[in-house]
Amino acid sequence: MANFQTRILLLDLCVVIILLTHADYSKSNQEQSIQQHINKTVFVGETVTLHCNKTKFDDDFTWKINNTVIFRQVSDINITKTNFSSNRIHIDPASHRELTIHQIQTSDAGNYTCYPAAIRWTLTIPEKQIRTESLKQMPLYIIIIIVSCSGVVMIGLIITICICNYRKLRQINSSSEKEDVKMISDCDKHTITVCVYSLHTAS
Known part of the structure; x- marks a missing residue:
């Protein structure tokens, strides 16, 4: 009986690995080309929300910062993976197409990309404004x-x-x-x- 349960567990684990591998492979194909590129200037201390367009493939959804996956949701197997670099970054599980960054810092500058819509935001922070904002703080x-x-x-x-x-x-x-x-x-x-x-x- 124990051997049978172990085999079932291993089989389930293999299925999950295959599905995740398939999802990663399909994502890598989708992520080859950026459909829309948006440059956005933000200032230290501000809050910014990035919106990703809805597509028919939203069951498998990914957010990346500088090519590092910070959020991935695979609805088919009900798996959500998060890897936030800061507690100031927030993605609402009920509306994963919106990424919010509170109290923007210089370390938050970079490329933010969502898939499958393949929209990329490039966030920049002007040095002069940083000094002004630091005085305000x-x-x-x-x-x-x-x-x-x-x-x-x-x-x-x-x-x-x-x-x-x-x-x-x-x-x-x-x-x-x-x-x-x-x-x-x-x-x-x-x-x-x-x-x-x-x-x-x-x-």
């Missing part, structure tokens, strides 16, 4: 410190400008007062001179 406390320092600098600048203007006004007022005193003094001298001259004439 700074911790909140650093942003608060920067804003606070900027506010302090602005207040200091305003105070400095006010002090400078106040000193200039004081200098202007002081010089004006000196001119007034000088004018009064000159007038007094002139009046004394006139008076002395008048007295001298009268005598």
